[in-house]
Amino acid sequence: MTVRQAPYETALKPYGKALVDLAERRADIVCLSADLTRQTETDLFRDRFPERFFNAGMAEANLMGMAAGMARAGLIPYVNTFAVFCTRRPFDQVAMSIAYPCSKVRIVGFMPGLSSPGGPSHQAIDDLALMRVLPNMTVIDIADAGETAQVVEAIADIDGPVYLRLKRGEIPVIFGPSYRFSLDRAAVVRPGGDVVVCASGMMLTPALKASDAAASVSINVGVVYVPVIKPIDAGTVIQAAAAAKGVVTAENHSIIGGLGSAVAEVLAEAGVATKLRRVGVEDRFATAGSRPYLFREYGLSSGRILERIWELMGCDTPPPSVNEVETETGGAFEPV
């Protein structure tokens, strides 16, 4: 697989553009917003297809119920708001009106994990866990601007609800043009490895950087990109882990309930006797702050991944120091 080198080029609003493209081809695609239209890139949809765009206002319980009704009537609603407001806040409505009836609603949650500077009210550190526990729900946490367009189309016809979490604004272009997103298969980005890092979403690039840094001191670290958290590609995870001395998971989310838990379940049930370390938000609420500060402070970093690799390898010497991956050019405080 072709992976570009940091610093990555970025693309702007790849989701909003992809949704418009999909709607150009399909009349059954509708778009719902909740007073966060520009922030979810759906101003593009609103301006192109006003008759298929519905703004629920700040009323997420009603938002989810409306989407459920539209899906039952044969439409395919893409529901867009911040990740905290489409998972925590209307959880019962998502569970009972969408997941239980297996409605074809696509819930798109923006500002995942600590990518929001807005503090705990805006930081979705539990959205993957909340959505993963719901029967029928597909859960996806992607990394790359180019794959965004592929995902928007790939989820359209899944016969059930989908939760897709997306970073806002500038999205790095990580993969080469030959990359194909798969709903079924995790991507082995760096094969083999004394230790394997399973990463999703915004933690893919720190994982790649950690792998590069380890290679500089002759430690081979495999990287498996797992964008689909549920249903997880157990086969690829098991195959990669079985040959390694240890596994590290890396996610922009609590270490409880998301990718780390999903990988732990897979390995334990398969009897893969490999040690596991989970990199993510360590069971605590964060604070307001810039994205680079929060990722550094709460351990969403190449450095933390390397520390865990070194633990698993039983190395006596400290890991090499790394400069953390930066993709944002701005960094201005913009909670909404």
Next chain:
Amino acid sequence: MPPTIDLTDVPTKARITAVELVGSVGLGYLGQVLSSAELMTATLGDLVRPYTDRFILSPAHYVTAVYAVGAELGLLDRKELIHYGIDGAALETIGSERTPLVDFTCGSLAQGLSVGIGYALADRLAGTGARTAVFASDGEMEEGQTWEAALFAAHHRLDTITVVLDCNNSQVDGAVSMVTTVEPVSAKWEAFGWEAVEVDGHDLEAVLGALHVDRGGKPLIIVGRSDPTAGLNAIAGLDDAHFITLGPDLVNELIVELKGRL
């Protein structure tokens, strides 16, 4: 439903059926059928055109009323009723995804109107001309989602939506009026931009008439004032009308009294 069908005796017959059904299990949501029989008869017998319109049952524990009225109207095969409340059967005592006759049922309360709005928006987009009927209960007005949905429906002038609200003043902890003040009900909905019509929920002609008022381009709510004992002496003054224990003697008393009304 052919317009010629006489609905007059449907509510009383449905109540008899419901007493038999709930009696067969020994306990259950009978008060809801007793309070809503006329409202449900008008909803299924007049408002909702089979295979054309949408019917959403927001309080899923009212589903026995759907079975009982549905059987009287010929919408549900009466033979199916023997499966009521049997483990593994589709006729569950609280509505579910398997429930016949309803397009969407919502056991977690107050979710129905939002789903109805979704249907109405989809039907408006497709130009189907379908109506959306949402059956709801007064206790659901305690949930915030009700008012989120009420705001949205009025703002978008979704005049294909009709809410039939059973105001039986009964919830788990007792009278709704004791738990909280939801009154003035009609004035609240009117203030949210709805057309509201107050009726005696046990006056079938009044309920049927209310369904056809000029709604002025607005969503319509029928506020049906009702009694979860339906004036039956056998259960007069019942403390807990929300969930009734029903032994064989009480079943017989209720059926005798109800048959006297036919």
